[in-house]
Amino acid sequence: MANHFDLEEQEQLDQIKHFWKQWGTLITAVVVLVCGGFAAWSGYNYWQSRQATQAAVLFDEVDSAAEAKDVQRLQRAFDDMKSRYGSTAQAGQAGLTTAKVLVDAKNLDGAKSALEWVAKDSKFEGQKAIARLRLAAVLMEQKAYPEALKQLEGSVPPEFAASFADRRGDVLALSGDAKAAIAAYQEAHAKLDPRSNYRRLIEAKLNSLGATVQVAAAQTTGSSQ
Structure with missing residues (x-):
């Protein structure tokens, strides 16, 4: 019986050696x-x-x-x-x-x-x-002013979009391009939450350039109730 086990163990060892010889390098x-x-x-x-x-x-x-x-x-x-x-x-x-x-x-x-x-x-x-x-x-x-406008070009994270449009309006207004400044302020106004106080500032800037912004209908309705 002992010899039988010895033969089995030897066969298993041989199989392991063969397997390791074939795959050992890859496994390592x-x-x-x-x-x-x-x-x-x-x-x-x-x-x-x-x-x-x-x-x-x-x-x-x-x-x-x-x-x-x-x-x-x-x-x-x-x-x-x-x-x-x-x-x-x-x-x-x-x-x-x-x-x-x-x-x-x-x-x-x-x-x-x-x-x-x-x-x-x-x-x-x-x-x-x-x-x-x-x-x-x-x-x-x-x-x-031209260099300032370059800083405001290109894509920005969505949460900064209104601020960039507002700043662009500031630069354009100072450089004397009122029409483009109004467009930039209107863009900023549209991107802001209707409940934001920041919108009032944008509206003041638009008014100073002779432009106005319609207050959102939903906001007007809500305030009249």
Whole structure:
């Protein structure tokens, strides 16, 4: 009986050896690939988490410098954010914060530079849209109307569409194109929720250009009941 078992075991071992000889390399490669992929995925997640944590620490420096109105320290901190953590959300927010402080300090060229970086290099569409809106406002201050309009061209996230049309109306009105400004304001008005107070501002701008907007029928009906 023992010999019978020994023969069976030997046959099984031979089968295993044959199978492993035929498929062992492929199986090993697959295992290494799967394990390597998991390790890479885990490592990437760890790296992202570490980047975000370190970026948050540096953003505190940006925030502190902004609150103190320390422009030189603020710009140094923002430069560090760009070079070390440019792919993080904190870097884009740092650019927007830096630009706001620089506008308040009447440093429009510095604000323009910060906003251009966010508009071009931020990884987040919302930050890019905000940067373009603010950059258009800075360019308006500099009376660079054609450049301001360029910032307001192209596609934007739907939630920013009304703001972009409104800002376009502002630029066109300042550049003396009242007809185009009215069209832009009407577009902005149409894109806004009828309950939005922002609509009243658009209506005031239209009135200043000699145009009017019909209040939505549903809104008029509701107010008369």
